[in-house]
Amino acid sequence: MAEPTSETYRIYATLPAQIAVRIGQAIVDGEFAPGEKLREVDLASRFGVSRASVREALRSVEREGLVTILPQRGAQVTALSAPEVQDVFDIRASLMGLVCHRFTTSATPQMRQQLDRLLKELRAARDDGEAYSRASLAISEFCVRNVGSRRLADLVLSFARQTARYNRLSFASAERRRQSLANWRGLVAAVTGGDAPEAERLARQLVLDTRDTALKMLADEKG
Amino acid sequence: MAEPTSETYRIYATLPAQIAVRIGQAIVDGEFAPGEKLREVDLASRFGVSRASVREALRSVEREGLVTILPQRGAQVTALSAPEVQDVFDIRASLMGLVCHRFTTSATPQMRQQLDRLLKELRAARDDGEAYSRASLAISEFCVRNVGSRRLADLVLSFARQTARYNRLSFASAERRRQSLANWRGLVAAVTGGDAPEAERLARQLVLDTRDTALKMLADEKG
DNA sequence: GTTTGACAAAATGTCGACATTTTATATGCT
DNA sequence: AGCATATAAAATGTCGACATTTTGTCAAAC
Numbered sequence: 001m002a003e004p005t006s007e008t009y010r011i012y013a014t015l016p017a018q019i020a021v022r023i024g025q026a027i028v029d030g031e032f033a034p035g036e037k038l039r040e041v042d043l044a045s046r047f048g049v050s051r052a053s054v055r056e057a058l059r060s061v062e063r064e065g066l067v068t069i070l071p072q073r074g075a076q077v078t079a080l081s082a083p084e085v086q087d088v089f090d091i092r093a094s095l096m097g098l099v100c101h102r103f104t105t106s107a108t109p110q111m112r113q114q115l116d117r118l119l120k121e122l123r124a125a126r127d128d129g130e131a132y133s134r135a136s137l138a139i140s141e142f143c144v145r146n147v148g149s150r151r152l153a154d155l156v157l158s159f160a161r162q163t164a165r166y167n168r169l170s171f172a173s174a175e176r177r178r179q180s181l182a183n184w185r186g187l188v189a190a191v192t193g194g195d196a197p198e199a200e201r202l203a204r205q206l207v208l209d210t211r212d213t214a215l216k217m218l219a220d221e222k223g
Numbered sequence: 224m225a226e227p228t229s230e231t232y233r234i235y236a237t238l239p240a241q242i243a244v245r246i247g248q249a250i251v252d253g254e255f256a257p258g259e260k261l262r263e264v265d266l267a268s269r270f271g272v273s274r275a276s277v278r279e280a281l282r283s284v285e286r287e288g289l290v291t292i293l294p295q296r297g298a299q300v301t302a303l304s305a306p307e308v309q310d311v312f313d314i315r316a317s318l319m320g321l322v323c324h325r326f327t328t329s330a331t332p333q334m335r336q337q338l339d340r341l342l343k344e345l346r347a348a349r350d351d352g353e354a355y356s357r358a359s360l361a362i363s364e365f366c367v368r369n370v371g372s373r374r375l376a377d378l379v380l381s382f383a384r385q386t387a388r389y390n391r392l393s394f395a396s397a398e399r400r401r402q403s404l405a406n407w408r409g410l411v412a413a414v415t416g417g418d419a420p421e422a423e424r425l426a427r428q429l430v431l432d433t434r435d436t437a438l439k440m441l442a443d444e445k446g
Numbered sequence: 447g448t449t450t451g452a453c454a455a456a457a458t459g460t461c462g463a464c465a466t467t468t469t470a471t472a473t474g475c476t
Numbered sequence: 477a478g479c480a481t482a483t484a485a486a487a488t489g490t491c492g493a494c495a496t497t498t499t500g501t502c503a504a505a506c
Contacts, residue, residue: 014294014489039457050491052275055458059279063286065374071237072458072497087372094321098314149310151288155378237459262487273461278488295467295488 019047019057027066027077028164034079038067065162078162082215085166089211092159093204096140099156100187100203102147104196111146112192118142119188126181129172136171136180166214176213183209242270242280250289250300251387257302261290288385301385305438308389312434315382316427319363322379323410323426325370327419334369335415341365342411349404352395359394359403389437399436406432 013021023043026032043054058075061067065088069075080088107115118139125131140160144153160167170176183206190199236244246266249255266277281298284290288311292298303311330338341362348354363383367376383390393399406429413422 012294016489017294041457051458052491053489056279056282059282071235071240074458074498084374087374091318091321091372091375091378094317095314098317149314151307151310152314155314239459264487274488275461276459297468297488 015049016053016056016060019043019049019053020060022047023057024061024064024066024161027061028161030165032077034077034165036077038075038077040074064158080162082218085163085218086211086215088159088162089166089207089214092156092163093207093211095152095156095159096144096207097200097204099144099147099152100191101196101200102149103143104191104194104199106147107191114142115139115188115191119184122184123181126177127174129168129177132177132180133168133171136167136184139184163214166218167210169217170210170214173213173217176209179209180206238272239276239279239283242266242272242276243283245270246280247284247287247289247384250284251384253388255300257300257388259300261298261300263297287381303385305441308386308441309434309438311382311385312389312430312437315379315386316430316434318375318379318382319367319430320423320427322367322370322375323414324419324423325372326366327414327417327422329370330414337365338362338411338414342407345407346404349400350397352391352400355400355403356391356394359390359407362407386437389441390433392440393433393437396436396440399432402432403429 023038032038038058040051040054040058043058044051047054058067058069062069062075066078067075068078103111118135122132122135122139125135137160141157144156147153171180183202187199187202187206190196190202246261255261261281263274263277263281266281267274270277281290281292285292285298289301290298291301326334341358345355345358345362348358360383364380367379370376394403406425410422410425410429413419413425
């Protein structure tokens with residue numbers, strides 16, 4: 001049963017779209033391990049839909065980079081190598097720079113106020129890795145979703161989701177949280193002060209610091 | 224009949240993948256006009272495959288941003304509004320900056336040599352809009368494909384393809400071609416000199432100049 | 447014991463059909 | 477004439493079935 005919305009046209013989520021969201025969330029939440037094979041039949045029975053719908057959903061999740069599909073060999077949860085993790089963070093850093101540059105020049109007073117609130121919440125969460133990770137995502141997402149580009153927002157959030165586990169890993173370190181918080185303080189100050197280039201620089205730095213910590217922890221894990 | 228390749232695993236293009244390429248190329252080439260509806264049945268009979276394959280192909284082309292699909296309302300060639308064109312160029316500029324930064328720090332002597340050759344070809348094409356447009360794409364693509372990131376390459380080229388018609392429009396202006404050529408000379412010099420930040424800055428500028436020219440011409444067209 | 451090959455099982459690729467929604471057409475009323 | 481409604485046509489959404497390819501198993505050969 002389709003629900004009318006406030007949009008000009010009635011939009012209802014198609015079945016494959018719903019399944020895609022659920023699969024994507026399961027991956028981000030770690031329910032499916034990296035490299036794990038996702039068989040169409042299994043998912044179809046799990047979600048109670050036909051294979052065709054699952055198939056289309058998987059292509060959708062592939063677009064987000066969360067699964068990798070090989071012809072005749074099916075889908076598996078994307079397992080990033082160390083260079084690939086670096087790559088994803090790199091691109092994300094560049095895009096996040098663009099986001100914060102734009103946000104600085106276009107934010108309304110209400111938005112700046114909200115940004116301050118989110119910074120306070122980030123500070124409040126500085127002693128808990130999981131909470132800090134969530135608060136960090138919240139403040140990032142706020143900026144991302146308020147620069148007036150759905151395209152850019154989807155892109156940045158997609159890259160963020162691809163490295164969700166590495167964010168959590170990085171923020172498990174108390175020292176890293178202190179560094180991140182200091183960085184965010186500077187970023188908010190730059191935004192408030194209207195210094196777009198500085199905001200861009202700091203936004204990049206923020207993501208790259210997360211990257212470096214995560215990669216170092218990953219290397220230690222193996223070594 | 225599947226052809227073996229030099230890859231570890233045999234890769235053969237699945238049917239929807241082939242159709243997706245053909246549809247995408249047709250859009251970039253202007254065979255389908257912006258806003259034109261693409262009906263699954265029509266495409267299926269045109270390419271001699273089933274609707275299911277066309278359907279999957281369309282989702283693939285949607286990922287590239289070339290078509291827009293609305294639930295229950297089908298696919299149509301993406302028609303960008305002026306702000307959206309600006310948006311796409313903006314994101315592309317940022318990513319192209321990253322590409323050229325990376326290229327500067329990682330290019331081999333052979334690559335720099337090839338870059339010089341492509342710059343010469345660009346210069347040779349400066350009196351012909353269409354030829355210049357092609358040469359410009361060629362030199363861009365060369366950088367993009369040689370920074371060691373398939374992810375980044377696909378992303379940048381996708382954004383470039385979305386604005387293909389505006390590139391051509393922009394390079395129809397002789398003055399614009401002179402400006403572009405000067406910019407490319409500076410960029411190649413920065414790459415050769417190993418000045419990555421300057422290469423990044425110029426790469427961005429290059430894309431943004433194309434954007435501004437295209438938008439101005441678009442505005443004049445209407446006014 | 448390892449490897450090769452054939453065979454069986456399972457997974458993906460592709461298709462055609464039916465269900466539901468949207469869009470176009472025609473009919474009737476003010 | 478113009479608009480609202482009902483009906484018909486067309487397009488997309490979803491499904492199950494069959495074809496092809498990959499994967500797993502087991503026996504025979506070296």
